[in-house]
Amino acid sequence: xxxxxxxxxxxxxxxxxxxxxxxxxxxxxxxxxxxxxxxxxxxxxxxxxxxxxxxxxxxxxxxxxxxxxxxxxxxxxxxxxxxxxxxxxxxxxxxxxxxxxxxxxxxxxxxxxxxxxxxxxxxxxxxxxxxxxxxxxxxxxxxxxxxxxxxxxxxxxxxxxxxxxxxxxxxxxxxxxxxxxxxxxxxxxxxxxxxxxxxxxxxxxxxxxxxxxxxxxxxxxxxxxxxxxxxxxxxxxxxxxxxxxxxxxxxxxxxxxxxxxxxxxxxxxxxxxxxxxxxxxxxxxxxxxxxxxxxxxxxxxxxxxxxxxxxxxxxxxxxxxxxxxxxxxxxxxxxxxxxxxxxxxxxxxxxxxxxxxxxxxxxxxxxxxxxxxxxxxxxxxxxxxxxxxxxxxxxxxxxxxxxxxxxxxxxxxxxx
Ligand SMILES: Nc1nc2c(ncn2[C@@H]2O[C@H](COP(=O)(O)OP(=O)(O)OP(=O)(O)O)[C@@H](O)[C@H]2O)c(=O)[nH]1
Numbered sequence: 260x261x262x263x264x265x266x267x268x269x270x271x272x273x274x275x276x277x278x279x280x281x282x283x284x285x286x287x288x289x290x291x292x293x294x295x296x297x298x299x300x301x302x303x304x305x306x307x308x309x310x311x312x313x314x315x316x317x318x319x320x321x322x323x324x325x326x327x328x329x330x331x332x333x334x335x336x337x338x339x340x341x342x343x344x345x346x347x348x349x350x351x352x353x354x355x356x357x358x359x360x361x362x363x364x365x366x367x368x369x370x371x372x373x374x375x376x377x378x379x380x381x382x383x384x385x386x387x388x389x390x391x392x393x394x395x396x397x398x399x400x401x402x403x404x405x406x407x408x409x410x411x412x413x414x415x416x417x418x419x420x421x422x423x424x425x426x427x428x429x430x431x432x433x434x435x436x437x438x439x440x441x442x443x444x445x446x447x448x449x450x451x452x453x454x455x456x457x458x459x460x461x462x463x464x465x466x467x468x469x470x471x472x473x474x475x476x477x478x479x480x481x482x483x484x485x486x487x488x489x490x491x492x493x494x495x496x497x498x499x500x501x502x503x504x505x506x507x508x509x510x511x512x513x514x515x516x517x518x519x520x521x522x523x524x525x526x527x528x529x530x531x532x533x534x535x536x537x538x539x540x541x542x543x544x545x546x547x548x549x550x551x552x553x554x555x556x557x558x559x560x561x562x563x564x565x566x567x568x569x570x571x572x573x574x575x576x577x578x579x580x581x582x583x584x585x586x587x588x589x590x591x592x593x594x595x596x597x598x599x600x601x602x603x604x605x606x607x608x609x610x611x612x613x614x615x616x617x618x619x620x621x622x623x624x625x626x627x628x629x630x631x632x633x634x635x636x637x638x639x640x641x642x643x644x645x646x647x648x649x650x651x652x653x654x655x656x657x658x659x660x661x662x663x664x665x666x667x668x669x670x671x672x673x674x675x
Contacts, residue, residue, distance in 0.1 A: 263379060265309065265311065266290050266302075268293075269313075269314040275291045278371065286375075287309070287375060295325050309335075309378070313329055313338050315341070322350065327354065339360055355405055356405070381407040384430055385411065385431075386409065387426070387429045389418070389434040390412075390435040391435065392435070395487075414438070417446075420441075420449055431460045433462045436465040443464070445479075447461055451479070458505075461482055462484065463477075465487060515528070516528035518589040528588075529590075529596065533645040536586075545643070545648040547645070547652045548636055549594065550656075551656055553660075569625040570630070573632075574634065577621070578614075582610075585598060598645070611667055637656025637659055639651035639654075639655055
């Protein structure tokens with residue numbers, strides 16, 4: 260069942276049909292009304308709308324009256340306008356709208372689709388507002404809350420740092436410059452000691468006339484800058500730009516960290532993760548299994564590389580299903596690693612050997628071909644560093660291969 264309900268206020272059937280389509284794709288269930296009277300009636304009867312798309316001009320409400328009705332109910336309103344002159348624009352912006360979109364723009368519906376998706380995630384997007392002026396904080400909070408962002412506030416840089424430490428999931432910081440205790444520029448440079456531009460965006464704000472301030476903010480690690488008083492549209496544009504930057508960086512990180520064929524960590528990301536987790540592992544031992552597909556070259560030679568890829572994907576999926584709590588990696592080619600975060604060596608080996616047997620029973624299909632395959636496993640559990648324990652597991656894997664394949668070998672401190 261779709262959980263997000265959208266109110267579409269629109270007197271043009273073709274447009275409401277398009278909006279409904281775009282909304283459905285984004286996971287919304289829509290209610291369409293065509294007049295101000297209908298809008299009032301629906302709002303009186305139903306109060307669980309998540310978002311509204313509102314036409315500015317309706318036959319019985321030509322000057323944005325429906326926008327007021329929607330906002331009065333606390334529903335975020337994205338306004339769609341057919342005709343946009345500066346008077347209408349100012350009138351729209353004088354209301355607490357979340358966004359407005361000129362309908363005639365060729366990008367209008369693509370943009371609307373993006374906004375529908377974003378609004379679903381906005382409550383999970385945390386923004387820290389740092390300003391010593393309570394009225395500015397409250398103004399910025401209000402603008403952000405219209406877009407459903409979660410907002411936290413600090414009065415100066417020092418408070419901001421403490422709040423950030425307590426809220427490490429913060430993704431955007433909007434900070435003033437002139438503040439007691441710690442000014443905005445110092446605050447930004449302190450934030451950047453811990454939080455990279457890829458994970459937290461910072462927008463600097465200032466009312467002062469110093470033109471060099473934007474450069475100082477950016478030199479010290481801010482992503483962007485806004486001069487007070489700012490125009491509402493510019494404010495939202497900068498916010499969306501920051502969000503887009505974070506989205507792109509997250510995508511790039513995903514591409515860099517994940518093996519595209521299997522969706523598992525690649526070798527680079529695995530060792531990064533190992534370094535991050537190193538100090539946090541509760542057990543003093545590292546427990547690792549190296550898994551390699553037997554006679555894989557033969558599979559490629561006999562059935563073609565597509566079948567080889569299919570077998571690799573089959574093994575990756577089986578690993579994900581069986582070892583969903585462990586850290587999995589495709590080291591390269593047909594070689595995989597399972598890093599056990601907890602549990603005993605005995606339980607790991609029991610699981611691994613049962614897994615090996617089940618893999619041998621699976622039939623993999625590709626085109627007109629089908630094949631079984633087997634795996635060899637080397638397992639090691641030792642107190643050394645992860646690289647060393649992987650080497651031990653690799654030695655045990657080599658033993659499994661030389662002793663006939665399709666078996667599990669344990670590395671022991673006395674050698675395999
Ligand atoms: N289809 C496919 N083949 C790959 C991929 N990566 C590596 N290979 C092939 O995997 C084969 C690995 O062969 P070998 O290292 O000789 O090992 P093996 O045939 O599995 O034999 P043993 O490990 O000794 O049981 C090579 O022929 C590589 O070209 C891949 O992503 N897809």
